[in-house]
Amino acid sequence: MSSITQPIGGHEHAHDDHAHHPTGIMRWVTTTNHKDIGTLYLWFSFTMFIVGGCMAFVIRAELFEPGLQIVTPEFFNEMTTLHGLIMIFGALMPGAVGFANWMIPMQIGAPDMAFARMNNWSFWLLPPAALMLLISLFVPGGAAGGGWTLYPPLTIEQGMGMDLTIFAIHIMGASSIMGSINIITTILNLRAPGMTLMKMPLFCWTWLITAYLLIAVMPVLAGAVTMLLTDRHFGTSFFNAAGGGDPILFQHVFWFFGHPEVYIIILPAFGIISEIIPTFSRKPLFGYASMVYAVAAIAILSFMVWAHHMFTTGLPTAGILFYMYATMLIAVPTGVKVFNWLATMWKGSISLEAPMMFALGFLFLFVIGGFTGLVLGIVPLDVALHDTYYVVAHFHYVMVAGTLFAFFGGVYYWLPKWTGHMYDESLAKWHFWLSFILFNVTFFPMHFLGLAGMPRRVPDYPQQFADWNMVSSIGAFGFGLSQLVFLYAVIKCIRGGKPAPAKPWDGATSLEWTLPSPAPYHSFETPPVVR
């Protein structure tokens, strides 16, 4: 990683740029500034997190006790579907792009993203797509209810809510592809002199590889939902056995996108964790090169494991074995990363500020989620656990305790740089402990429910599952409400607080900490020289 930096010139021109910029709402609508756009992405992500969270509240309220109390089964299905789509495409992916927008130009010593206007479009495609998903709730037939995986034949038969979902996915895909092209080009072409690829902060590396994954798989998802659309309306037979097609074909195409998507969501989180742990251990990241190679290996392997989502569809045994072993193989580079994080902390001068707390929480809980993933990757176990709450527990450990905790850590880590103020450490600690405990109250019992055989995506269940469902629902409401602490901590930090120095964390080394806090409007007007 880069350590010695020397900006050439200065930031004396920064104030000029404010002169002819629109103000008020038009500033945000027309902005071409990576920080403004990063802020938009992060607030959009949080808003969608709240919207998707409210849908989770509906799900957990209905599952609080056996029987049908609050919503119809159809509406319950719409909630599980939209909760998944909104959390993945609305909260987690835009959140990661928000971090990329804010941090990548600052970490590589650039003034902005390579395509600043297209950057604006990448963001402003998301609100229309989210709007389409939400209005689909109010059209005849309701929203898509076939689960976020959109499997035919169920999704062939649904009403126009499904069409709105298909077009929303097209638009979000276009947004992701443009965002990724921008990030790749920025990293490959706008690095400051001396910032070689192997000197880049690991966050930039993880995003470079994530962006490559996105460009490779989002068009495949677009193809999959386009085939759904033509099967629905134009008489094609891709997923219809009567015409020679096969519903399983959709699962292949979908999971060719869907499995790399899992790594698209987790790799930027790995990057954030790889920034936080060295800083608060006051040691350089252990095994930097092996971390880069591990991310690349995970990305390559992610294209060869998609059918482990389909072990119960009747694939040939040889195929099942291949996908099982390939899935096990991913544990190797992931293990490299986990052990490198542990080795970074080994004998370090560790301090436990909120970002480090979230990084440690991430480490504990993500490893649990990783291991349950290995359990599900083993064919005989998967046949028993497929589509049970065990799967739900597994991917929430990876996506909430993994990605979301890394995002929380990243927000506290970089808030001083973004706002120029220190955040309230005790509020942040409260946020961490409430989130950590209530997350486990919510999702750990789901392992038991799944092992006992409770299927996912059902609004009602037998008496035997009642106790743990009630515990899980109580935890879910607590977890959701404790995010208000996060919102309050962030707003409080934006509005004021102890002024932050340029480098509030004494162990931090990357380029963004050479800029003043808050960072100037254009990060580096002239490139710094990295030795």
Place this chain on the structure above:
Amino acid sequence: MSAVSPGAKPYYFLPQPSHWPITGSLALLLMGTGAAFWFNRYAAGPWIVLAGFCFLLVMLFGWFGTVIGESEGRLYNKKVDLSFRWGMSWFIFSEVMFFAAFFGALFYVRNISTPDLGSALTGRELWPNYAAQWPTVGPYIKQQFSPMNAIGIPLLNTIILVSSGGTLTLAHHALKAGHRGALKFWLFVTIALGFTFLGLQAFEYHHAYTELNLKLSTGVYGSTFFMLTGFHGAHVTIGAIMLTVMLVRAFRGHFDAEHHFGFEAAAWYWHFVDVVWLLLFVLVYWL
């Protein structure tokens, strides 16, 4: 990368705030929502799509116009040029993956689902008379049709499209050598070949629908045939429009021997649709 001395030409290009992106977002919102209404037989649907398409045209003219103005105003240095090259390369890669989804579907239905539907294990019980031979309309749809023959229009179209790749390269060489007349001539020939291809493709579709009884709804053969060739045709249309814009720009005196990435990007795109066609010709028409 070289170091930059203070007072030198701006090292980076930073565009001003722009309202083109939000125009495009509005366009796609209207087109997506309108299409959903249209496909579910609401009368307003096509009009909403049309309104969205108008916004899209305004955005495309405005945004590309702005970029062309900045380019001709020499606001882009070598670094910006390289950014455009990376951007276009990755965009074409994303297009490759879009076609890969449909080629993957073709591979799957030919080699996995069709044999499966006629196999002793799954299909024979249900459809004892189904031959499970490609090309197929499926075991349950009752429709006679003839598959598209590779020799004839498809072969002619292959020759036309490959030749257009050659004429486009001649145009590029002429541009680099400063021969403006040859540039315009070969670019015009390329565009003419492109539109000839599209005309023959339209004729072939007409032939399929009226004489071969081959339709989009003709089982999985019709689905894969029309979706693959249809998306390819759409991309040829886009590429031909891009080249037409480049021809107009050439007539207006844009581009010089060093500075013509707009032309090159369109050429890359044209070669990409060319390669996709070769795959289509082999995998869809021939084999």
